[in-house]
Amino acid sequence: MIQSIFILDKDGRVIVEKNFRGIIGRTVVDQFADEVVKHSPFFTEVPPVIVTQRYYLIHVQTNGVFFLAVVSRDVVPLLVLEFLTRVSSIFSDYFGNLNEHVLRDNFITAYQLLEEMNDGGHPFNLEPNILTDMIEVPNLINQTAGMVLGPGNTIKSSLPDSTLSRVPWRKANVKYTTNEIYIDIIDEIDAIIESNGSMTTSRISGSVVVDCQLSGVPDLVLRFQNPGIMEDLSFHPCVLISRWEREQVLAFVPPDGKFKLLEFRSKGNIMMPIYVQPHISFSEGTGTMSVMVGTKNVTDKVIEDILVKIPFPSNCSGISLTSKVGTVDCDENTKLLTWRIRGLTPKQPAPILEGSFAWDAETVPIKPVLSVEFTVNTWSASGLKVDSLTLLNENYSHFKGVKSLTKGGKIQIRL
Structure with a gap:
């Protein structure tokens, strides 16, 4: 079913490559990278299924890491997407905060997991309990042992306890002091x-x-x-x-x-617990922008970890927006401005981000599309x-x- 799996960073560089049915040339990665560049920095808008002359490229994305499956025959796309999602989830369980740097540091364990999770291109073992019994979760001790004894020491020599259980997803003889x-x-x-x-x-x-x-x-x-x-x-x-x-x-x-x-x-x-009110205006070669963030009367809980992202177009420069609440950071290379607010209570006044920017008057002004993230506990x-x-x-x-x-x-x- 799946010919190969490539794990890529946001720039299209290969971190892990696993071939199940013959070797696939990396030209397919270049075709996929072209699609990623078109949608940068909105990586979530890259189509999940991309059709080329010879292959179908199916992917999921987690924290700027792309899990790309190369398929040469007609398959149910949701089956491949579900498999890749499970791979991403298991990698997150093993490595914690999944990103390209963590994968590069633990690429041997990543290869071992892919070998167990897929057999000849077909999903095989996707139960985390069984996998953790077979392949140790990386830690300081086994990483040091791997440097001394070689990479194979993370694979256990005995069968997992789950093979003795009447249900394949649960270990046998599990005991806890406090249940x-x-x-x-x-x-x-x-x-x-x-x-x-x-x-x-x-x-x-x-x-x-x-x-x-x-x-x-x-x-x-x-x-x-x-x-x-x-x-x-x-x-x-x-x-x-x-x-x-x-x-x-x-x-x-x-x-x-x-x-x-x-x-x-x-x-x-x-019921949205938060509102974002942006306003932008353009004049000859300059522009002003203001963004107000506040809470709605749908919950009395604190809105935490608020993150507002403003991707300015490439024809803008000199972006200078400030706020008295939270921290503001702007990347001059990607033109992405981020505004982080630790928390907002329902009775707290709505903070405002405001400032100005310059844009090329010879081009057409483009209004950015804002995005917002937050968490509300309990x-x-x-x-x-x-x-x-x-x-x-x-x-x-x-x-x-x-x-x-x-x-x-x-x-x-x-x-």
């Missing part, structure tokens, strides 16, 4: 907002992430107060689909550790709530915790 399970409901808002504040398109993509630290083989039943607000659901293989279709209840034997139990899209109305934009979590076949006492988190995803504000 705990934590459930995180994570909502991500995507929207395109016009200059008058109206939303052209909007959606909430949610996920339920579970961190399971329970002994034995627990059989869990999770009930929601309002399961009807979810649609386009995607489940972890541990979930009994028939039980959900019949009762709207999640029954599952969880993997050990952290995993994504469920992904969904919310049906409800979208608040769910979708409104999804957990009703109960029941442990059926184990008798020990255990602690349960539920937390909500809302993040700003792909939010664009047009001028």
Whole structure:
């Protein structure tokens, strides 16, 4: 199915190359890099599937790192995209904050993981529990040992414990002194907002992430107060689909550790917890811009880690915008201005970013498209709530915790 996988940085340089069905020339990478350059710095707008004369180039992008699959036959694109997404997720679990520098430092482990996750071009082993039993997570000790004894020492000689378990995604004989399970409901808002504040398109993509630290083989039943607000659901293989279709209840034997139990899209109305009001004006060779950021009365929680990005066009120069709140940074090479605000409370006055810039009067003035990111702890934009979590076949006492988190995803504000 998949001929080769290339992992590239944002400049199109190859970090990792893995061929499964013969060697593919790197000219396909050059074709993909041309598409990346066209959309720079908006890498998320690169088409996920690119058709060339000989191959299909399918990719996902994480933190400026591109996971590119080269396919020579007709396949279901979503299958390849899901595989690449799982590869990116497992790499993040192994290496922490995934970026090109971390991959270069751990490229041997990356090759070993790709070898286990794909067999002859077909997805094979994508369970993090099994992979961590086979290939050690990089740390200072095994990295030092690898420098002394060679790179192969990170592969364990014994079979994973999960091969002895009756469920392939869970280790056998798991034991904890304190049994705990934590459930995180994570909502991500995507929207395109016009200059008058109206939303052209909007959606909430949610996920339920579970961190399971329970002994034995627990059989869990999770009930929601309002399961009807979810649609386009995607489940972890541990979930009994028939039980959900019949009762709207999640029954599952969880993997050990952290995993994504469920992904969904919310049906409800979208309530943006933040607003961004930009204004720009042009005169002969100069321009002025102001951006106001404030909170809306949809939650009493603090809006944290606010990041406003303003990509000025290439015909602008001398960009000088300042604010009394947060930090402002402008890259003269990419013309990208970033404004970071640590947090805003509902009663806090709305901060303003303002200043001027110069532009080439012989060219046509171009209005930039702003983007904003943020996080809101202990608040769910979708409104999804957990009703109960029941442990059926184990008798020990255990602690349960539920937390909500809302993040700003792909939010664009047009001028």
